[in-house]
Amino acid sequence: MHSVLDVISNSFNLPLILAAVLGALIGVERELAGKDPSIRTFALISMGSCMFALLSWESLAIFHVGDPSRIAAQIIPGIGFLGAGTIFRSKYGVSGFTTAALMWVTAGIGMAVGLKRIDLAVSATLTALFITLSLRIVHKYVRAKLGPKRTTEHLDQ
Numbered sequence: 411m412h413s414v415l416d417v418i419s420n421s422f423n424l425p426l427i428l429a430a431v432l433g434a435l436i437g438v439e440r441e442l443a444g445k446d447p448s449i450r451t452f453a454l455i456s457m458g459s460c461m462f463a464l465l466s467w468e469s470l471a472i473f474h475v476g477d478p479s480r481i482a483a484q485i486i487p488g489i490g491f492l493g494a495g496t497i498f499r500s501k502y503g504v505s506g507f508t509t510a511a512l513m514w515v516t517a518g519i520g521m522a523v524g525l526k527r528i529d530l531a532v533s534a535t536l537t538a539l540f541i542t543l544s545l546r547i548v549h550k551y552v553r554a555k556l557g558p559k560r561t562t563e564h565l566d567q
Contacts, residue, residue, distance in 0.1 A: 429460035429523040432535045433516045439542050445509055447496070455492070455513055456520035459485050463524025482521055489517040512538060 433456025437449035466481035493510030515538050522531035 425460055425464060425523045425526075426457050428528065429520040429531070430454070430457040432456055432519050432523065432531055435535055436512055436516050436519070436538060439539055440509060440512065443542075443546065447509070447513075452512070452516050455489065455516045456523070459489070459517040459520030460524035461520075463521045467525060478525070482525075485517055485521060486514075489514050508542065512542065 430453040434453040437452030441448040466478040469476040493513045496509045497506035
């Protein structure tokens with residue numbers, strides 16, 4: 411029987427846990443912004459991308475077959491599909507672009523962890539958080555100065 415510490419310290423589990431934590435940090439930002447999806451979804455996107463990157467890397471290292479870039483290349487359109495589901499158009503405008511972009515970035519963060527680029531993953535997480543948190547303040551200031559958003563009624567004609 412393995413202890414919890416044995417399971418966590420497994421060479422595969424540490425990157426998965428780190429990827430999930432970094433993804434959850436992005437999810438916390440979405441939660442603070444009152445947007446869906448949030449913490450769990452972003453943690454799972456990052457962890458899943460990490461898992462695919464680990465598996466592709468290991469298939470090459472252990473079995474000497476495969477190309478890690480092929481699996482990584484399939485993560486990108488898969489996340490694009492998920493992200494597209496978060497974008498909505500209404501008479502008030504288009505919403506969900508930031509969430510879709512963050513899903514894409516979060517997949518990259520997970521892939522970076524899986525490919526042993528922890529430095530890149532942490533840097534991307536901090537940069538994404540800085541961008542979303544600081545530019546939210548700028549966005550609110552600009553909206554206050556310019557007034558409400560324009561509608562997209564002209565698109566319906």
